[in-house]
Amino acid sequence: MLNRRRFLSKFALAVSALSLAVGFGMPLPAANAEGLKIGFSQVTLQSPFYVQLKTGAEAAAKAGGDTLVFLDANGDVSKQNNDIQDLITQGVNALIINPVNPDAVVPSLEAAIAAGIPVITVDRSVNGKGVTAHVGRDNKKMGQMVGEAVVARLKADGVEKAKIIEIQGDAGGAVMMDRRDGFHAALEGSGHTIVEGPYAEYIRANAVTAMQDLLQANPDVKVVYAHNDDMALGALQVLKENNRNDVLVAGVDGLSEALTIIAEGGNYIASTLNDPKYLGDVTIQVAREAAAKKEVAKFVDAGSTLVTSKNVADFPREGLFAEYRPQVLGQ
Incomplete structure (x- = not known):
C-alpha cells in the first residue's frame, strides 16, 4: 500500500508538472536527430x-x-x-x-x-x-519450428510414440505461453505425449534440479524440450550424468554453446535463433x-529461424548467442 x-x-506530481509546462508554453522534450x-x-x-x-x-x-x-x-x-x-x-x-x-x-x-x-x-x-x-519475435512460431523438428527427427528414427518432457519458463509469462503453445501445436496429432515439467525461470541451475526429478519419474523419456537453451543445457547435463545419450534435447534462443553441440551431431537436435x-x-x-x-509498426519482428545440424554452420557464433540479423526495418 x-x-x-x-x-x-x-x-x-508528474502530471501537474506536465500541465504547468503546457500552460506556460514551455517546450516538452523534443526528438532530435541525435542526442x-x-x-x-x-x-x-x-x-x-x-x-x-x-x-x-x-x-x-x-x-x-x-x-x-x-x-x-x-x-x-x-x-x-x-x-x-x-x-x-x-x-x-x-x-x-x-x-x-x-x-x-x-x-x-x-x-x-x-x-x-x-x-x-x-x-x-x-x-x-x-x-x-x-x-x-514470434515466440509461438519459434516453439512450433522446434516442435516440427522434433517430430521430423522422431519420424526419421522410426519412433511412433514418444514421451516428451517440457521444461517451462516463467509461470504466466507471455513468452512461456507462446513457446509452449507453438510446440504443442506442432505435436498435435503426432501420437507423442508431452509431460509438462515445472517452471524453471529460464535458469540452467533450476533446470538441472527439475530434470533430476523428472528423469527419475519418467525413465522412458525420449525427448526434452526446454523454453530456452540455457535450461535445455541444464537438462542435457543431467542426462549425460545418467548416461542417457539416447534422449534428444531441443531448446530456443540460439545460445552459441547449444549450437556448438548441435554442430557436433549429438543428441541436441534443434534451436531457434533469438539474437x-x-x-x-x-x-x-x-x-x-x-x-x-x-x-x-505496432509489432516489429526482429526475425528468427530454425537451426539444426543441416544449417548450423551458416550462423556466426563467436558471441554468447549466435548472430542472426535480417533486415526488418526496411532501411
Whole structure:
C-alpha cells in the first residue's frame, strides 16, 4: 500500500508538472536527430539473454550519439514502477520497457504516455493501451519450428510414440505461453505425449534440479524440450550424468554453446535463433523513430529461424548467442 501511495503521489506530481509546462508554453522534450535520452526499464539481468539485450541496446544508442538510461527492476514490480517514474521525471524522449508483469506496470506506462513519452515494449508485451510499438519475435512460431523438428527427427528414427518432457519458463509469462503453445501445436496429432515439467525461470541451475526429478519419474523419456537453451543445457547435463545419450534435447534462443553441440551431431537436435544484441539494436532504432514522431509498426519482428545440424554452420557464433540479423526495418 505504501509503494502504491508513493507511486500515485509521484504520478500526480508528474502530471501537474506536465500541465504547468503546457500552460506556460514551455517546450516538452523534443526528438532530435541525435542526442536523445532514451530510458530502458529491464525486467532483470539474471538471464544471459537480458544481459546481451542490454549490451546491444547500449551499443546502438552510443553509435547514434544518444544516451541510454538503463535501470534493472531485478524481477520486482514495485521497483519497476518506481524506475519508470524516475525515467519520466528525468525527461526521457522515449521509454523502453521489458515488463516484469504485463498488467502491474500499466499505470506507470499510462503516466509516461500522459507525459507525451512514446513507450516501446521489448521481448515481453503489456496488456495496456497506448504503447507505441512492441519489438520482439514470434515466440509461438519459434516453439512450433522446434516442435516440427522434433517430430521430423522422431519420424526419421522410426519412433511412433514418444514421451516428451517440457521444461517451462516463467509461470504466466507471455513468452512461456507462446513457446509452449507453438510446440504443442506442432505435436498435435503426432501420437507423442508431452509431460509438462515445472517452471524453471529460464535458469540452467533450476533446470538441472527439475530434470533430476523428472528423469527419475519418467525413465522412458525420449525427448526434452526446454523454453530456452540455457535450461535445455541444464537438462542435457543431467542426462549425460545418467548416461542417457539416447534422449534428444531441443531448446530456443540460439545460445552459441547449444549450437556448438548441435554442430557436433549429438543428441541436441534443434534451436531457434533469438539474437538479443540485435533485438536491442532494433529496439533503439524503433525508439528513435517514435521519439521523432515518425510512424512505426505496432509489432516489429526482429526475425528468427530454425537451426539444426543441416544449417548450423551458416550462423556466426563467436558471441554468447549466435548472430542472426535480417533486415526488418526496411532501411
